[in-house]
Amino acid sequence: MTSAGLSKGVGTAVKREVLISGAGIAGPALAYWLHRAGFAVTVVEKARAPRDGGYPVDVRGTATEVVRRMGILPRLREAHIDSRRCTFLDADGGEVASLDPRALAGGAGGQDVEVRRGDLAAILHGLVRDDVEFLFGDSVDTFDQHGQGVDVTFRSGRQHTFDLVVGADGMHSRTRESLFGPEERFHRYLGYCFAVFTMPNTFGLSHESVLWNTPGKGAALYAVGDSDELHAFLNFYRSEPPLEALRDPQAQLDLVAAVFAGAGWEVPGMVDAMRGADDLFFDTVGQIRMPHWSSGRAVLVGDAAYAPSFLAGQGTSLALAGAYMLADALAAHRDHTAAFAAYERGVREFVTMNQALADKGAARLFPTTAQALEQRNTMLRGLVTAPSAAAPPAHSALVLPEAVPAP
Numbered sequence: 001m002t003s004a005g006l007s008k009g010v011g012t013a014v015k016r017e018v019l020i021s022g023a024g025i026a027g028p029a030l031a032y033w034l035h036r037a038g039f040a041v042t043v044v045e046k047a048r049a050p051r052d053g054g055y056p057v058d059v060r061g062t063a064t065e066v067v068r069r070m071g072i073l074p075r076l077r078e079a080h081i082d083s084r085r086c087t088f089l090d091a092d093g094g095e096v097a098s099l100d101p102r103a104l105a106g107g108a109g110g111q112d113v114e115v116r117r118g119d120l121a122a123i124l125h126g127l128v129r130d131d132v133e134f135l136f137g138d139s140v141d142t143f144d145q146h147g148q149g150v151d152v153t154f155r156s157g158r159q160h161t162f163d164l165v166v167g168a169d170g171m172h173s174r175t176r177e178s179l180f181g182p183e184e185r186f187h188r189y190l191g192y193c194f195a196v197f198t199m200p201n202t203f204g205l206s207h208e209s210v211l212w213n214t215p216g217k218g219a220a221l222y223a224v225g226d227s228d229e230l231h232a233f234l235n236f237y238r239s240e241p242p243l244e245a246l247r248d249p250q251a252q253l254d255l256v257a258a259v260f261a262g263a264g265w266e267v268p269g270m271v272d273a274m275r276g277a278d279d280l281f282f283d284t285v286g287q288i289r290m291p292h293w294s295s296g297r298a299v300l301v302g303d304a305a306y307a308p309s310f311l312a313g314q315g316t317s318l319a320l321a322g323a324y325m326l327a328d329a330l331a332a333h334r335d336h337t338a339a340f341a342a343y344e345r346g347v348r349e350f351v352t353m354n355q356a357l358a359d360k361g362a363a364r365l366f367p368t369t370a371q372a373l374e375q376r377n378t379m380l381r382g383l384v385t386a387p388s389a390a391a392p393p394a395h396s397a398l399v400l401p402e403a404v405p406a407p
Contacts, residue, residue: 015040018330019152019160021140021175022168023050025057025117026302026319028124030168031132032070033327033404041132042162044154046139050125053279054117055196055231055310056081056224061395062350063317064111066324069403072123079115079123081224085208088380093212093265097380101209104364104383112391116224120316140165140175145296164336165298166326168319171288173304179295183288190309190358192285192366193242194235195256197277199270201230212265216368219260219267232270232277234260237368241284252282285309287355294340301326306351311361314354314395321398322347328404346398353394 016039020027023045031041059067059076067073086104088096125134135154144151149161167175177183203210205223212219216237221230236259245251257271274280288307293300302319309315326343333339367373 016163017042017149017161018164018166019044019140019150019162020166020168021045022170022173022302022304023047023125023134023136024121024168024170024302024319025124025316026304026323027166027168028121028128028132029066029070029320030166030301030323030327032124032128033324034330035128035131037327037331037404039330041128042135042160043132044135044138044140046137048137050118050121050136052118052122053198054121055233056083056114056222057117057120057316058112058114058313059120059320060112060314060317061391062398062400063320064113065400066320069324069400070127072127073113075123076113076115076120079113079119081114081116081207083114083207083209083222083224087208087210088377089210089212089265090377091212091214091264096377097384099380099383112395117316140178143178143298145298150297163297164330167298167300167304168302168323169304171286171303171307173300175298176288176290176300176304179298179300180290186288186290188287188289189241190285190287190311190362191237191239191368192235192311192362193238193245193255193282194233194285194310195252195274195280195282196231196233197274197280198229199232199273199277201228203230203266205230211365212267213367213373214263215370215373216366217260217263218366219263219265219270221266221270232273234267234270234274235285235366236260237366241286245282246284249280249282252280256282285311287312287358289355293344297336299326299340299343306347306355308351308355309358309361311358311365312354312356313361314357317395318351318354321350321400324400324404325398328401331404346401350394350398353397357392357394 020043023043034041083101086101087098138154138156141155142153150165153159167173206226209222218235220233245255287309293305301322325346329339329343367376
């Protein structure tokens with residue numbers, strides 16, 4: 001297969017074919033911009049349909065400009081969750097402070113939006129489903145790179161040769177493992193484990209979150225709008241990752257129950273609800289840090305390349321901004337090696353700044369000592385009467401180039 005390529009202001013009769021593995025956030029966003037630039041795009045996703053549900057996510061700073069250029073910012077504003085209150089509790093369930101969420105996370109003049117992850121994924125999928133080939137219920141089995149392209153064999157048995165392959169398949173990326181080796185080479189463990197699931201809203205919570213803390217432990221209930229369902233979250237500090245529990249669902253349940261045994265407030269009921277949840281997700285809190293994001297004709301984007309962790313609160317925004325920058329680089333450079341180098345130069349500092357936010361996130365949400373917790377609580381009480389915080393500079397540190405060019 002001959003790779004013709006595109007550059008700004010230069011058309012071509014032969015479209016480059018790109019395979020994107022992963023149909024979450026980064027994958028469809030990249031597919032949109034690549035299609036706009038004249039590429040033929042295929043997206044493969046192991047799930048049988050676009051994934052709905054999931055914890056709420058934020059679109060902030062530079063990423064807000066990306067979705068504006070995609071034309072979907074009005075729809076995201078309509079889907080905006082509009083969380084109005086975040087209440088922090090002590091070990092006995094007493095109120096420490098009740099704040100406007102923007103006092104914690106900061107905001108850019110009301111431009112940032114928070115939406116259900118499933119809503120964002122559905123909007124992105126709807127934007128490109130008529131222009132891009134989606135292969136749901138399938139995944140890449142093997143790929144073999146050579147001078148003319150990448151020979152891909154799918155789990156379904158289908159085979160095809162693509163010019164380029166993109167791994168947008170999340171923090172536990174199989175594409176990354178195939179290209180660069182085991183995840184542990186690039187995973188930076190941040191010292192926490194968490195379990196997230198849904199449970200009935202029997203507390204009358206609406207448009208708000210409630211966070212309970214003791215040193216090294218946290219429990220949160222998040223009411224998205226007036227839903228009769230809550231997002232429940234149990235988080236705890238652990239010096240070393242519980243590797244055995246990561247492979248054993250029952251061990252995960254037992255570990256979380258043991259950690260929170262004897263806890264106050266509504267935590268016992270949350271642990272009971274966790275045991276009966278059909279959507280429980282357990283994992284460690286970590287980041288992906290890599291010296292390079294590409295190898296030959298394959299490249300990574302989003303969490304697969306630079307997951308910042310929920311402590312940074314920037315995973316979705318990095319995915320959207322990174323997808324835009326990768327598409328722009330591929331549209332601007334005929335040679336994929338030059339394109340991937342330009343992508344890394346353009347995004348690396350932005351990624352580094354946003355990953356650094358995780359340290360502040362851990363200190364604010366999950367202090368590990370009694371002294372640190374009291375310092376955090378004192379800070380929260382001071383924010384009650386303070387104006388909303390300014391958005392961290394990292395959120396908008398990336399200046400986007402002109403819109404990805406059409407052919």
